[in-house]
Amino acid sequence: MTLLAGVALAALTFVGMEFVAWFMHRYVLHGPLWFVHRSHHVRHPHRFERNDLSFVFYGALSVLLMVYGGPDKDWRYWVGAGIAAYGTLYFFVHDVLIHRRLPFWKRTSNAYLRALNMAHKMHHKTTGRDGSQEFGLLWVSPRYFELARRKPAASRPGRRPATAE
Template identity: 65%
Template sequence: MTALVAFGTALATFGFMEFWAWFMHKYVQHGPLWFLHRSHHVRHPHSVERNDLFFLIYGGISAALFITGDNGGRWWFWVGVGIASYGAVYFFVHDVLIHGRLRFWKKSKNTYLRALNMAHKTHHKTAGRDGSAEFGLLWVSPKYLELARKQSKKPAGKIRNLEQ
């Protein structure tokens, strides 16, 4: 397998994972697996929640693809790279930046990251299984990008706190 095909496979898998995460979040996590995902929609004092099991599931799939992928000789190894890469970005963006599970990043002036935070806050306005919106992670609706642009033009004291 050439390096270009390997990179392309990992990149295509990463891109597909954004759609897959949206689909699973909307139809499975807010559907039959709500009993696991619910922990993410309620405030609690725990650093670990049932919802974290989804991370273990995808980590296990990725690990299995690595282990059986002949150190990069098989195409599915690179699918595992794409899944693991998306998982790492998901953890950093969702758990660290948005939810502050590791408190080393407080605020961002970046329009995209602020829009992402707004969209996620919209998702969490509903604590129940039904009625949520904005199920994706990295794709942001243009309306949130526009709101973030408008807020960034306000004087510093007028920007409302977007952190959870």
């Protein structure tokens, strides 16, 4: 496989992972695996939650694909690389920016990232298995863009200025 074809496959896998993540979140994590995902919807004093096992699954899948496809740089390698890229972005956006599990990148004035944050907060508005909305990570409903563009958090009275883009 040529480098260009491999990069294209990795990019296509990255985009496809948004659909996989949405489907898995909506129908599997809020379905039969709710006992694992529930830990993500309730407040708890623990640093880690059962829901973090999702990273282990996708990380292991990515590593296995890259290891077995690596010697020949065949399709498995590039699909694994696309999954890894999506997982890396997912970690920084979801766990660092939205849930603030690490002490950096706490605020942003970027309308897209603010819209993402609002959509995710709507997802967590309910703590139960049913009644949630906005199951994806990177695709955001247009209504949240409109809200995010109205007035940046940094310019609202009583708010600290944004520190990240």
